[in-house]
Amino acid sequence: xxxxxxxxxxxxxxxxxxxxxxxxxxxxxxxxxxxxxxxxxxxxxxxxxxxxxxxxxxxxxxxxxxxxxxxxxxxxxxxxxxxxxxxxxxxxxxxxxxxxxxxxxxxxxxxxxxxxxxxxxxxxxxxxxxxxxxxxxxxxxxxxxxxxxxxxxxxxxxxxxxxxxxxxxxxxxxxxxxxxxxxxxxxxxxxxxxxxxxxxxxxxxxxxxxxxxxxxxxxxxxxxxxxxxxxxxxxxxxxxxxxxxxxxxxxxxxxxxxxxxxxxxxxxxxxxxxxxxxxxxxxxxxxxxxxxxxxxxxxxxxxxxxxxxxxxxxxxxxxxxxxxxxxxxxxxxxxxxxxxxxxxxxxxxxxxxxxxxxxxxxxxxxxxxxxxxxxxxxxxxxxxxxxxxxxxxxxxxxxxxxxxxxxxxx
Amino acid sequence: xxxxxxxxxxxxxxxxxxxxxxxxxxxxxxxxxxxxxxxxxxxxxxxxxxxxxxxxxxxxxxxxxxxxxxxxxxxxxxxxxxxxxxxxxxxxxxxxxxxxxxxxxxxxxxxxxxxxxxxxxxxxxxxxxxxxxxxxxxxxxxxxxxxxxxxxxxxxxxxxxxxxxxxxxxxxxxxxxxxxxxxxxxxxxxxxxxxxxxxxxxxxxxxxxxxxxxxxxxxxxxxxxxxxxxxxxxxxxxxxxxxxxxxxxxxxxxxxxxxxxxxxxxxxxxxxxxxxxxxxxxxxxxxxxxxxxxxxxxxxxxxxxxxxxxxxxxx
Ligand code: HEM
Numbered sequence: 001x002x003x004x005x006x007x008x009x010x011x012x013x014x015x016x017x018x019x020x021x022x023x024x025x026x027x028x029x030x031x032x033x034x035x036x037x038x039x040x041x042x043x044x045x046x047x048x049x050x051x052x053x054x055x056x057x058x059x060x061x062x063x064x065x066x067x068x069x070x071x072x073x074x075x076x077x078x079x080x081x082x083x084x085x086x087x088x089x090x091x092x093x094x095x096x097x098x099x100x101x102x103x104x105x106x107x108x109x110x111x112x113x114x115x116x117x118x119x120x121x122x123x124x125x126x127x128x129x130x131x132x133x134x135x136x137x138x139x140x141x142x143x144x145x146x147x148x149x150x151x152x153x154x155x156x157x158x159x160x161x162x163x164x165x166x167x168x169x170x171x172x173x174x175x176x177x178x179x180x181x182x183x184x185x186x187x188x189x190x191x192x193x194x195x196x197x198x199x200x201x202x203x204x205x206x207x208x209x210x211x212x213x214x215x216x217x218x219x220x221x222x223x224x225x226x227x228x229x230x231x232x233x234x235x236x237x238x239x240x241x242x243x244x245x246x247x248x249x250x251x252x253x254x255x256x257x258x259x260x261x262x263x264x265x266x267x268x269x270x271x272x273x274x275x276x277x278x279x280x281x282x283x284x285x286x287x288x289x290x291x292x293x294x295x296x297x298x299x300x301x302x303x304x305x306x307x308x309x310x311x312x313x314x315x316x317x318x319x320x321x322x323x324x325x326x327x328x329x330x331x332x333x334x335x336x337x338x339x340x341x342x343x344x345x346x347x348x349x350x351x352x353x354x355x356x357x358x359x360x361x362x363x364x365x366x367x368x369x370x371x372x373x374x375x376x377x378x379x380x381x382x383x384x385x386x387x388x389x390x391x392x393x394x395x396x397x398x399x400x401x402x403x404x405x406x407x408x409x410x
Numbered sequence: 411x412x413x414x415x416x417x418x419x420x421x422x423x424x425x426x427x428x429x430x431x432x433x434x435x436x437x438x439x440x441x442x443x444x445x446x447x448x449x450x451x452x453x454x455x456x457x458x459x460x461x462x463x464x465x466x467x468x469x470x471x472x473x474x475x476x477x478x479x480x481x482x483x484x485x486x487x488x489x490x491x492x493x494x495x496x497x498x499x500x501x502x503x504x505x506x507x508x509x510x511x512x513x514x515x516x517x518x519x520x521x522x523x524x525x526x527x528x529x530x531x532x533x534x535x536x537x538x539x540x541x542x543x544x545x546x547x548x549x550x551x552x553x554x555x556x557x558x559x560x561x562x563x564x565x566x567x568x569x570x571x572x573x574x575x576x577x578x579x580x581x582x583x584x585x586x587x588x589x590x591x592x593x594x595x596x597x598x599x600x601x602x603x604x605x606x607x608x609x610x611x612x613x614x615x616x617x618x619x620x621x622x623x624x625x626x627x628x629x630x631x632x633x634x635x636x637x638x639x640x641x642x643x644x645x646x647x648x649x650x651x652x653x654x655x656x657x658x659x660x661x662x663x664x665x666x667x668x669x670x671x672x673x674x675x676x677x678x679x680x681x682x683x684x685x686x687x688x689x690x691x692x693x694x695x696x697x698x699x700x701x702x703x704x705x706x707x708x709x710x711x712x713x714x715x716x717x718x719x720x721x722x723x724x725x
Contacts, residue, residue, distance in 0.1 A: 037724060040412065040413050040416055041413055041416070041417070042416065042420075076595075076596075079596075079640070079641050080596050080640070083690070083691065084596065084690050090690075090691035090694070090695075091691075091698070105424060109420060109424075243723055243724050244723060244724065244725065249721075253720055254720045254721060254724070257713070257716050257717040257719075257720040257721070258717050258721070260713045260716070260717070261710060261713040261714050261716070261717045263713070264706055264709045264710030264714075265710055267706040267709070267710075268703060268706045268707060268710060271699070271702045271703050271706060272703060274702075275695050275696075275698070275699030275702065275703070276695070280428065280432050282644075284644060284645050284646065285645070287641045287642075287644040287645035287688075288637075288641070288645045289641075297439075298439050303427070303431050306431070360423065364423065364426065364427055364430075367427060367430075367431060368427070368430040368431055368434070368435065371431050371435040371439075372435050372438050372439075373438065373439060378438075
């Protein structure tokens, strides 16, 4: 039986410590959560993502108070009620739209950081897997949210994407209808994506963020050199006051103070976009109300899905779907495709370095081609880069096998 | 500094993606049409015309040019204008497909050359002559018979340029130039104009029926109901709107929307109205933006000082 001090003032530190272990929590999550000192601002991206998710949540709640999930009212509730009648409704909407787009930019930077520094192996496999689960959840969140204004692009992108579930030649039209709740996107469709967007997927995301943070705690984050730090020794040095010699810093307040600074810079960019440059995040086509009888001249997803879309597009539908599936799965299982035990930044792994930059450039090329009309040279280039992407998987197995042999040889 | 180098790499690739996915991709998706600054000489019409029509169009626009050089008599024009008021009477009655618009600001919102062309032959002026076997069957086509001399045309245009050229409000410009076809539901405008407030539901419904009947007629005339333009300012690019309004055929070949013939001033007015309704937060954005961004600049400076303080002694 635990001891409770009768004289402790309610809600005083002691009182709380006896009841919820305040001091232990502080120690484990803040003052003795050791972060390597040798890191750069890219390690602040995780907290920026958490902050951006917070912004999405808050702005989303404000939008939710006026949004109407009904095919006859959705468009006007967003474009008229929220944009014109609700005080600062336009601000919440632009914040939500810009945040939804930027969150993916930061996610991609965060992922590429993880790949560059090899932060997905040697005990960090679960961080990567939970991160990928977050990526999938965010993708679903973004897609479902894109349906809500019920503009032309909501309708037609929704039509195209849900059609994928017919699985090509398997012709699973029943499945597509089941997902839509109708033959074509309509009220039932809008309502269920509304539910997913404001309830189910956010719950899943919150759970996954907790899991992602949990998977970080024991392996600790990586560092700029991929050094395998002896955290116990470093902790001892730090506690002895030898903070210069110690290789670690406490998460709070030292690491956090840098995160907050990076966040400040990020928010300057963020609000510049919100006030002066939000169009990139809100496609003009979606300001035409949904019209099932009028197919837009160009149908494309938001920018962050374009590379996947372009892997799908150049092939016939069965091969496209298979290629698409392989590409997503390959990214998911990266920690297991990479056979090398070396954890080091790419600039210290000659072959991997080439592989990394080919990956970056290939994904950017696919992203751009995914938006361009699939004609002539663009179509050819799309096919080339999509095949290149698929080849990057085997290439990584090969490169890392060589690395593994070299590492053993040493 | 290593951090700055990394930042430069991140910024470079982010900007690269942005430039290629936004400006570049859009330039590839949408054809670029050159505007002609809201001056109407018929040049584009002649280029686009079918072989058999080319000569007729050439002659038509050179006649327009000739009339434009005649100095009109404002006083005489006032009498000719009575012909126009026969139809443009403000009675809100549909005539051959649409309600003839008010002409209160016709002298300022339309271009002079265009007005001349319009009176000479409305279908030719608005580049929809391909829809008519005989252009005098255009809803305003009979004007050819009542105002038929070059001098009359020059006079009535001179009259409008003097007496119908007051400054229109953005909304008036829209009501005169577009509303007969395009509703604006976010400002309670229908093809019948402003929707009044009704005390009884049955009056509101009766009005709604009138609107539906009017829309039916516009639809018959145009082949489809012209879209509501409440959000058009965010749905189309600046270049599209400008060149489409100058000459709808240039952007949507074969479209039934006639050229409206706005002057530069008229277009600016209409655009101001479309912006006020479709993107009303613009002034507020411009007011609030500097404060919020200023806040985060100060926030960043303080955060930097805090960081420096916390990291003291670590290296
Ligand atoms: C939006 C959702 C996400 C949030 C809120 C989030 C948050 C975080 C945070 C706070 C960290 C620790 C600080 C840092 O290294 O940046 C972290 C690390 C990490 N995250 Fe995420 N993350 C998200 C998505 C992802 C995704 C999509 C991936 C990739 C699949 C991923 C992979 C990783 C990896 C590998 C690390 C370890 C980095 C290292 O050890 O150096 N995360 N994340």
